[in-house]
Amino acid sequence: xxxxxxxxxxETAPPAxxxxxxxxxxxxxxxxxxxxxxxxxxxxxxxxxxDDPAPEVRAAMAxxxxxxxxxxxxxxxxxxxxxxxxxxxxxxxSPLLTVAELVDAVGNGPxxxxxxxxxxxxxxxxxxxxxxxxxxxxxxLSLVENxxxxxxxxxxxxxxxxxxxxxxxxxxxxxRADLPSIxxxxxxxxxxxxxxxxxxxxxxxxILSHAATCEGAALDKFAADLRSxxxxxxxxILRALLEDRPAFTAAALGVLAxxxxxxxxxxxxxxxxxxxxxxxxxxxxLRPVFSAALSxxxxxxxTGAAFVLRACAEAAVPDGHxxxxxxxxxxxxxxxxxxxxxxxxxxxxxxxxxxxxxxxPTPANxxxxxxxxxRSERAA
Numbered sequence: 417x418x419x420x421x422x423x424x425x426x427e428t429a430p431p432a433x434x435x436x437x438x439x440x441x442x443x444x445x446x447x448x449x450x451x452x453x454x455x456x457x458x459x460x461x462x463x464x465x466x467d468d469p470a471p472e473v474r475a476a477m478a479x480x481x482x483x484x485x486x487x488x489x490x491x492x493x494x495x496x497x498x499x500x501x502x503x504x505x506x507x508x509x510s511p512l513l514t515v516a517e518l519v520d521a522v523g524n525g526p527x528x529x530x531x532x533x534x535x536x537x538x539x540x541x542x543x544x545x546x547x548x549x550x551x552x553x554x555x556x557l558s559l560v561e562n563x564x565x566x567x568x569x570x571x572x573x574x575x576x577x578x579x580x581x582x583x584x585x586x587x588x589x590x591x592r593a594d595l596p597s598i599x600x601x602x603x604x605x606x607x608x609x610x611x612x613x614x615x616x617x618x619x620x621x622x623i624l625s626h627a628a629t630c631e632g633a634a635l636d637k638f639a640a641d642l643r644s645x646x647x648x649x650x651x652x653i654l655r656a657l658l659e660d661r662p663a664f665t666a667a668a669l670g671v672l673a674x675x676x677x678x679x680x681x682x683x684x685x686x687x688x689x690x691x692x693x694x695x696x697x698x699x700x701x702l703r704p705v706f707s708a709a710l711s712x713x714x715x716x717x718x719t720g721a722a723f724v725l726r727a728c729a730e731a732a733v734p735d736g737h738x739x740x741x742x743x744x745x746x747x748x749x750x751x752x753x754x755x756x757x758x759x760x761x762x763x764x765x766x767x768x769x770x771x772x773x774x775x776x777p778t779p780a781n782x783x784x785x786x787x788x789x790x791r792s793e794r795a796a
Contacts, residue, residue, distance in 0.1 A: 419457035431470035442480040459488040466494040478505040485511045504532035518543040530555035539565040560588045597626045598641035627664040639667040651739045660714040672696035704731040718754040721747040
């Protein structure tokens with residue numbers, strides 16, 4: 417009876433009235449205690465409204481039905497193929513849509529449809545991968561801003577390659593908690609695909625900073641990603657050694673030598689550095705430099721840095737070599753800090769001496785005004 421009265425009204429009512437009536441019918445279907453026959457009749461009437469020529473009617477129905485798992489599935493599927501601003505209600509919210517339907521909508525729909533899918537709560541990995549592969553900037557940004565989206569690692573890499581040139585995108589990308597460390601490095605360096613174009617100092621510092629946040633299998637994976645990206649250089653390992661980062665040094669040498677990081681750590685703790693160095697394929701010409709680095713005290717100071725830099729020069733490493741440049745930069749930084757520390761000590765000593773002069777005690781029987789008067793009379 418409800419459905420029949422609704423359909424009779426819908427034949428002549430203006431669009432605004434039809435939209436309101438359709439909204440009420442949809443709510444009735446979802447929340448009213450209808451018998452099976454009445455429920456089927458309401459579902460049939462709602463299905464017929466998919467053909468209503470007024471978009472506001474279909475939009476009203478979509479907005480009500482989108483969030484409910486009890487909505488008529490045929491109506492939800494029909495709304496997916498509607499105008500984007502109508503379809504977005506169900507694509508973004510409906511729990512009735514399958515993964516295949518979401519992927520198909522991403523592949524065949526316009527950007528507005530991809531944005532709606534990208535915003536879905538708990539977006540499944542296949543749909544997220546589809547958005548990453550074919551979505552434009554708006555869809556990609558919506559996807560990385562969706563913290564509940566299950567974005568596969570390879571899709572995160574695709575997203576960075578396609579849209580990493582945008583500072584807005586990188587900011588949203590870096591806010592994700594599920595980024596692999598290598599992609600976080602790339603994004604923070606502000607590069608679209610290749611962080612090797614950034615200065616050695618910035619790149620190495622950022623890599624070691626992220627390495628410090630990893631441990632165990634995560635650190636091994638980071639080292640393996642660095643090797644695959646061509647970023648696991650002798651200079652990076654030497655800097656890690658000088659900065660006393662044994663966990664990363666073991667992981668890096670281990671992945672290059674094909675040795676588990678735990679075994680590499682045991683070798684480094686004993687006398688196995690050089691066999692590991694050879695197995696890792698590091699340059700023979702840098703052995704004297706690494707030998708010097710192993711012999712200096714930690715934390716590295718100006719004297720130790722000068723010793724390693726001198727070993728680099730004596731090994732005939734050209735001054736244009738990245739390792740020479742890195743050591744020269746470290747020595748310069750430590751020399752500058754040492755000079756600042758000496759200056760701070762000199763100023764502190766001078767202040768202490770001035771305080772000692774000002775604090776000369778006055779004899780108990782001699783007041784300051786009397787002393788001043790006596791000095792004045794002597795001068796006259």
